[in-house]
Amino acid sequence: MKISFKLNNKNVTIDTDPMRRLLDIIREDFHLTGTKEGCGEGECGACTVLLDGKPVTSCLVNAVHIDGKEVMTSEGxxxxxxxxxxxxxxxxxxxxxxxxxxxxxxxxxxxxxxxxxxxxxxxxxxxxxxxxxxxxxxxxxxxxxxxxxxxx
Ligand code: FES
Ligand code: FES
Incomplete structure (x- = not known):
């Protein structure tokens, strides 16, 4: 599935499994490794990013949920x-x-x-x-x- 979103103020498009975790997209596709994986279950906050301006744990957000949205990582x-x-x-x-x-x-x-x-x-x-x-x-x-x- 093609997913387009804004990442740290830049428009980007990826072709990926819609259920892939935002955490993995950020780290693996964009090499933004400031976003960390701690628990992988939404409990530790190490993977926090802003999604449309609000903090979310990116280990619990799937690719399909970021289409058309704005993601800001610690690097941004x-x-x-x-x-x-x-x-x-x-x-x-x-x-x-x-x-x-x-x-x-x-x-x-x-x-x-x-x-x-x-x-x-x-x-x-x-x-x-x-x-x-x-x-x-x-x-x-x-x-x-x-x-x-x-x-x-
Ligand atoms: S890795 Fe711990 S909340 Fe996401
Ligand atoms: S976990 Fe080491 S400084 Fe917070």
Whole structure:
């Protein structure tokens, strides 16, 4: 099946199995390996991307669901001014340890700061509750997002 969508602001078309996972399309067809596979079951957030501006776990999205839509990965977000600001804040607070969870946190944090942006710890915790960090860096991650809200 031919699937056309926008990926990081570029129009693309692929010919693929309609049930193929968006996670695999991103990583294998476009070599955008920032998007990670952790659980493969929608539980860890490592594979989070924006689909029409909303965070989704790409391991649970099939090719057929992205036809005509807009997908933004961590690589695309890293090119945006707000993405750059978030990366600086994560860097300044040393919020990234092994880095595996970071692309997912970047996508979810970007969505929070862009759509709400209130420097409110409870709201930030709730917004990031679908992302798991195995290196227990949550406090610094929350601090980073608070910092980005303040500076944005
Ligand atoms: S790999 Fe998709 S949520 Fe964990
Ligand atoms: S920094 Fe290692 S999983 Fe989060």
């Amino acid at each position: 977000i890293a090119q945006e001014p707000l993405g750059k600001l978030l990366i600086d804040c994560f860097d300044e607070t040393n919020a990234v340890q092994c880095g595996f969870c970071f692309p997912g946190f970047l996508v979810t944090s970007y969505h929070y700061v862009k759509t709400d942006g209130e420097k409110n710890l409870d709201k930030i915790k709730k917004a990031l509750s679908g992302n798991i960090c195995r290196c227990t860096g949550y406090q610094k991650i929350f601090e980073s997002v608070m910092m980005a809200c303040e500076r944005n």
